[in-house]
Amino acid sequence: MAYMAKIGPSILSSNLSCLGRECVRMMECGADYLHLDVMDGHFVPNITFGHPMVECLRKSVGQDPFFDMHMMVSRPEQWVKPMAAAGASQYTFHLEATTNPGNLIKEIRESGMKVGLAIKPGTTVEELAPWANHIDMALVMTVEPGFGGQKFMEDMMPKVSWLRSQFPSLDIEVDGGVGPDTIHKCAEAGANMIVSGSAVIGSDDPRSVISLLRTVVAEAIQKRSLDR
Numbered sequence: 001m002a003y004m005a006k007i008g009p010s011i012l013s014s015n016l017s018c019l020g021r022e023c024v025r026m027m028e029c030g031a032d033y034l035h036l037d038v039m040d041g042h043f044v045p046n047i048t049f050g051h052p053m054v055e056c057l058r059k060s061v062g063q064d065p066f067f068d069m070h071m072m073v074s075r076p077e078q079w080v081k082p083m084a085a086a087g088a089s090q091y092t093f094h095l096e097a098t099t100n101p102g103n104l105i106k107e108i109r110e111s112g113m114k115v116g117l118a119i120k121p122g123t124t125v126e127e128l129a130p131w132a133n134h135i136d137m138a139l140v141m142t143v144e145p146g147f148g149g150q151k152f153m154e155d156m157m158p159k160v161s162w163l164r165s166q167f168p169s170l171d172i173e174v175d176g177g178v179g180p181d182t183i184h185k186c187a188e189a190g191a192n193m194i195v196s197g198s199a200v201i202g203s204d205d206p207r208s209v210i211s212l213l214r215t216v217v218a219e220a221i222q223k224r225s226l227d228r
């Protein structure tokens with residue numbers, strides 16, 4: 001069992017006018033990685049930022065922090081090279097946004113980034129399965145992508161459980177409405193990479209929230225390894 005509990009704050013709900021400082025603050029509070037939400041106003045009804053912002057963030061936080069780019073864009077092929085050049089670590093694209101996932105996976109790898117593959121709530125996990133052995137991380141969305149601060153969809157947990165049973169060492173990420181109230185469901189289902197936006201950023205004590213989320217997931221991983 002190679003996977004570990006990792007917590008990646010989504011900085012979507014932070015003060016976007018001081019993103020660099022917010023990223024540094026999250027890393028200082030114990031984040032394992034940073035989850036950066038890219039929205040194009042087409043794949044989702046919202047716009048955030050693109051590779052020029054990522055390049056600035058990379059300069060401001062240094063080489064170490066891992067940038068998980070959640071690409072909520074209609075043409076993910078278009079941004080692979082610009083994101084790699086800007087300093088992205090992982091390129092997480094949506095299965096719904098491409099007709100040729102295999103080629104896109106290859107392009108992302110060739111550009112030196114890790115590969116994440118995301119599915120929206122309406123997409124079955126069986127559609128993701130053929131690619132699972134070719135990716136570094138599967139992202140099961142637990143809200144409709146587009147906005148932070150939405151309600152966690154518990155009915156996505158069977159997707160996570162099924163993926164964990166079929167791919168025991170795959171990194172599985174959940175994203176949307178995840179915080180202290182919902183983390184137990186995610187951990188029990190088998191998620192190990194946890195995106196949390198408003199619950200972490202909106203807290204007076206982000207360090208404690210990050211630590212709590214990580215502890216719950218680490219304990220579930222430990223329990224699963226003992227049960228095997």
Ligand SMILES: O=C(CO)[C@@H](O)[C@H](O)COP(=O)(O)O
Binds near residue numbers: 175
């Ligand atoms: O990708 C998305 C939304 O589309 C997420 O990354 C959210 O931004 C997470 O925020 P919370 O739901 O945790 O507030």
Ligand SMILES: [Fe+2]
Binds near residue numbers: 035195
């Ligand atoms: Fe996201």
